[in-house]
Amino acid sequence: MILLYKIFLDPFVQMGTAPDLLVQTLWEGLVAGVLYALIALGFVLIFKASGVFNFAQGIMVVFAALTLVGLYERGVPAFVALGLTIAVMLGLAFAVERLMLRPLVNQPDIILFMATFGLTYILIGLGELIFGGDPKVMITDALYLPRGAIDVKMLGGFVSLQKIDIAAAVIASIMVAGLAVFFQKTRIGRALRAVADSHKAALSVGISLEQIWVVVWFAAGIVALATGIMWGARSNVSFALEIIALKALPVLILGGFTSIPGAIVGGVIIGIGEKLGEFYWGPLLGSGIESWLAYVIALIFLLFRPQGLFGERIIERI
Amino acid sequence: MLYREAGQYKTSYAADQAVFPILQDRIGLAIILLIAFVVIPATGSDFLLQAMMIPFLVLALAAIGLNLLTGYTGLLSLGTGAFMGVGAYACYKLDTLFPGVNILIWIIVSGFVAAGIGVLFGLPSLRIKGFYLAVATLAAQFFLSWCFIRVPWLYNYNISASIEVPTRTFFGIPVTGPTATPVTRYLVVLSIVVVMTWLASNLVHGRFGRMWMAVRDMDIAAELIGIKLYRTKLLAFAVSSFYCGVAGAMLAFLWLGAAESESFNINQSFLVLFMVIIGGLGSLAGSFFGAAFIWGLPIVLRNAPGLLGLSIRSATIEHITFITVGVLIIFFLIVEPNGLARLWQIGKQKLRVWPFPY
Numbered sequence: 005m006i007l008l009y010k011i012f013l014d015p016f017v018q019m020g021t022a023p024d025l026l027v028q029t030l031w032e033g034l035v036a037g038v039l040y041a042l043i044a045l046g047f048v049l050i051f052k053a054s055g056v057f058n059f060a061q062g063i064m065v066v067f068a069a070l071t072l073v074g075l076y077e078r079g080v081p082a083f084v085a086l087g088l089t090i091a092v093m094l095g096l097a098f099a100v101e102r103l104m105l106r107p108l109v110n111q112p113d114i115i116l117f118m119a120t121f122g123l124t125y126i127l128i129g130l131g132e133l134i135f136g137g138d139p140k141v142m143i144t145d146a147l148y149l150p151r152g153a154i155d156v157k158m159l160g161g162f163v164s165l166q167k168i169d170i171a172a173a174v175i176a177s178i179m180v181a182g183l184a185v186f187f188q189k190t191r192i193g194r195a196l197r198a199v200a201d202s203h204k205a206a207l208s209v210g211i212s213l214e215q216i217w218v219v220v221w222f223a224a225g226i227v228a229l230a231t232g233i234m235w236g237a238r239s240n241v242s243f244a245l246e247i248i249a250l251k252a253l254p255v256l257i258l259g260g261f262t263s264i265p266g267a268i269v270g271g272v273i274i275g276i277g278e279k280l281g282e283f284y285w286g287p288l289l290g291s292g293i294e295s296w297l298a299y300v301i302a303l304i305f306l307l308f309r310p311q312g313l314f315g316e317r318i319i320e321r322i
Numbered sequence: 323m324l325y326r327e328a329g330q331y332k333t334s335y336a337a338d339q340a341v342f343p344i345l346q347d348r349i350g351l352a353i354i355l356l357i358a359f360v361v362i363p364a365t366g367s368d369f370l371l372q373a374m375m376i377p378f379l380v381l382a383l384a385a386i387g388l389n390l391l392t393g394y395t396g397l398l399s400l401g402t403g404a405f406m407g408v409g410a411y412a413c414y415k416l417d418t419l420f421p422g423v424n425i426l427i428w429i430i431v432s433g434f435v436a437a438g439i440g441v442l443f444g445l446p447s448l449r450i451k452g453f454y455l456a457v458a459t460l461a462a463q464f465f466l467s468w469c470f471i472r473v474p475w476l477y478n479y480n481i482s483a484s485i486e487v488p489t490r491t492f493f494g495i496p497v498t499g500p501t502a503t504p505v506t507r508y509l510v511v512l513s514i515v516v517v518m519t520w521l522a523s524n525l526v527h528g529r530f531g532r533m534w535m536a537v538r539d540m541d542i543a544a545e546l547i548g549i550k551l552y553r554t555k556l557l558a559f560a561v562s563s564f565y566c567g568v569a570g571a572m573l574a575f576l577w578l579g580a581a582e583s584e585s586f587n588i589n590q591s592f593l594v595l596f597m598v599i600i601g602g603l604g605s606l607a608g609s610f611f612g613a614a615f616i617w618g619l620p621i622v623l624r625n626a627p628g629l630l631g632l633s634i635r636s637a638t639i640e641h642i643t644f645i646t647v648g649v650l651i652i653f654f655l656i657v658e659p660n661g662l663a664r665l666w667q668i669g670k671q672k673l674r675v676w677p678f679p680y
Contacts, residue, residue, distance in 0.1 A: 112659070115599070115659045119655050122648040122655070123652070125651065126648035126649060128648075129642065129646075132637075132640075253457045254457065261453065292471070293468070295467070296464035296465040299458075302458075307450075311454075
């Protein structure tokens with residue numbers, strides 16, 4: 005009885021009596037969700053265009069952020085370092101296409117998935133070899149990113165908003181809008197969508213698959229860089245960030261592997277659900293339920309919609 | 323010249339269906355078993371046994387478990403580490419609750435506990451497929467990892483939050499715990515692995531193996547010819563988790579002598595998945611090749627600069643090892659996507675006709 009009370013009544017009473025805490029939790033969930041969505045976006049871009057489930061997206065985030073900070077520490081001005089990092093991501097996209105994807109064309113999905121594991125190992129080794137494995141501080145000031153917090157007075161209490169979180173939300177929105185425009189309006193964007201629909205049909209109308217793959221891996225690299233800056237500003241730049249890529253997986257299955265809006269909505273649902281669960285129901289089970297709650301939420305959604313919320317309907321034929 | 327099957331006639335159906343139809347294969351297998359059971363324990367150093375052979379065998383058994391699920395039934399799982407952990411913690415609990423019962427019995431029983439948990443987390447596979455299923459098994463991985471930390475009952479409220487293996491004897495000889503010699507532990511591990519590999523081989527060559535492969539190749543078609551999907555898939559989860567559970571129990575009891583949740587985290591799952599894919603999906607021999615490759619390669623790479631007389635900082639060697647492993651994974655996938663087992667097949671085929679091209 006007491007347990008039932010604690011599960012079904014107590015958390016809601018708490019929400020009612022301290023609405024400012026609820027808003028604070030929701031806001032934190034929203035921000036975490038936006039960042040998960042950014043990583044998921046990198047996955048979706050690559051999965052849509054090449055059918056590769058890119059496990060290396062998480063380490064690309066770390067690698068991009070490390071490159072940026074590492075270059076800055078070696079005396080390169082911040083914005084030059086930013087440009088150089090973008091160039092590095094472009095080089096990476098070319099290398100991946102040339103050395104990994106092209107020889108593996110037409111292989112089953114699981115083989116390509118494994119190949120991205122190999123890529124993960126290479127990037128971990130390279131990153132540590134060149135920039136060292138110690139955690140680094142993201143260069144927020146040099147990039148003119150805001151710091152500190154705004155306290156908003158509302159609902160009989162204070163809600164504290166980190167400025168960097170607001171910036172993250174704004175940048176994420178801009179990136180998503182930019183990608184949407186890129187996909188809908190530009191020539192390459194249309195080619196990308198054609199490739200996503202059907203490789204063969206796209207080839208037959210003269211779209212170069214190789215070029216498209218470089219473009220999507222580059223786009224995913226840019227998304228990774230943005231994610232890396234934002235996550236790095238919230239904590240530190242270290243290889244521990246790699247674990248957040250695993251957090252993006254439930255977002256992916258929730259939203260569907262092929263849907264960009266799905267990644268965003270899924271990210272927000274997972275982020276908010278996770279924080280609410282941790283804050284209100286976590287003490288019941290002992291803390292740390294954040295680590296698996298997202299997966300369970302995604303699993304429950306999946307049982308009702310096996311293709312995710314916005315994924316393409318799975319049609320199976322013999 | 324030596325590897326010829328000319329003159330070996332099959333005169334019965336049983337001979338025709340044998341797993342090793344060629345005489346030389348049977349001789350080769352006997353030699354391998356002889357080396358494994360006699361030569362290595364007699365001549366191998368403690369380092370060879372403790373750091374190479376025991377881990378190799380334990381991980382090979384886990385790889386067989388995952389191979390039954392992913393390679394034979396086509397269900398991608400990233401929860402192997404957690405299922406191994408279930409085996410280890412179950413074995414620890416059972417052994418400390420009932421210390422009188424022989425430890426080897428508990429190692430096998432803990433496999434059944436893991437099988438039960440595996441079936442539970444296999445239930446989503448009835449509705450979810452492919453990468454979606456892989457992420458669903460991640461739920462098992464993270465949930466169970468969390469349990470291994472947050473449920474103190476599992477490790478008997480130890481302050482270190484880890485399980486420490488007590489000394490247990492078998493006919494008066496210590497097989498687990500600090501006093502057990504590597505040779506004893508190696509022989510116990512080897513015996514279990516050999517028996518379980520033999521069982522797995524019979525399983526995949528028989529009715530269940532056929533059913534699994536039918537489901538892997540096209541599950542709808544398999545359903546149409548009368549295979550009950552839910553039973554087949556859940557059986558695959560059960561058998562696979564059984565193997566992983568036994569491997570996990572051996573990892574804790576016969577290899578490391580202690581274990582904590584870190585030993586069964588997501589990286590362990592990925593490691594076993596590497597072994598399965600590099601070794602060859604749907605091949606028992608491949609599981610051994612993969613385990614030897616993935617476990618042995620970093621050891622070789624770490625020791626190589628020292629042997630060549632180069633002095634490189636150990637951290638640098640570690641990073642270079644990472645890069646090399648990554649490059650080799652991609653390289654092998656490009657050269658032979660069907661894994662080392664396929665290379666082995668090709669080699670045997672070449673030997674058969676050697677020195678002629680065909």
